[in-house]
Amino acid sequence: MGKTCDHPLHGITVVIETSGPRVYIGRYHSESDAGVLLNDVDVRDVDGDADRSAYLARSAKFGVFKNTDRIRVPREEIATLRRLIEYTAPAEGGHA
Amino acid sequence: MRYPEEIVTPMRREMVQMGFQELRTPEDVRAQVEQSEGTVLLFVNSVCGCAGGIARPGLALALSHDQVPAKLTTTFAGMDLEATEYARNLFSEYPPSSPQVAIFRNGKVAEVIQRHQIEGTTAEHFAGLLTAAFDRVAV
Secondary structure (H helix, E strand, C coil), rough: ECCCCCCCCCCEEEEEEECCCCCEEEEEEEECCCCEEEEEEEEECCHHHHHHHHHHHHHHHHHCCCCEEEEEEHHHEEEEEEEHHHHHHCCCCCCC | CCCCHHHHHHHHHHHHHHHCEECCCCHHHHHHHCCCCCEEEEECCCHHHHHHHHHHHHHHCCCCCCCCCCEEEEEEECCCCCHHHHHHHHHCCCCCCEEEEEEEEECCCEEEHHHCCCCCHHHHHHHHHHHHHHHHHHH
């Protein structure tokens, strides 16, 4: 059971990809046996791999347009959990 | 809802001591950013830990770089509500983020650094992001 402000991801913006079209981007709060709790979340169903890649790259550059204040992502849905910053294109900079 | 002023006063003072001009109203933002010639850095200050532990110290480090925006300005998210909203509307393709940095050239946004690029890093890393942005804007 992991309530914690000490968790290294606490307060960090993360991406949770699932095996399906749903992607969650939000600030990691904590996790428990029930799943991962995120705040200020953009919950999005992407349309295939190209749309997923474009969405993640766009979010890494611009940030998160939240559509959900808080959500718990069930553990069984989670395929990957990474920091959003990891999706930044190399040598990216400047205004789009 | 605003934070108690006494909580944020030291955080405001830190910026002023670095040479930043506080923008507390939309009129301030209009005059000092939107209608300003040359380069302007706008820092959206915040009470959050990554502003205090990374962003403000990173800004202090970056200001010793040889290319620095001509004008340094700041608003405070959660305090200077109208000024911050007005400023963010100048780069509204970026979602609100606290803290965040926008660099303008002749009133148009040229660079934005968002919270997710700051959190979990170090002041030195953030200073590197800033100085790279300073160099791009100066070109």
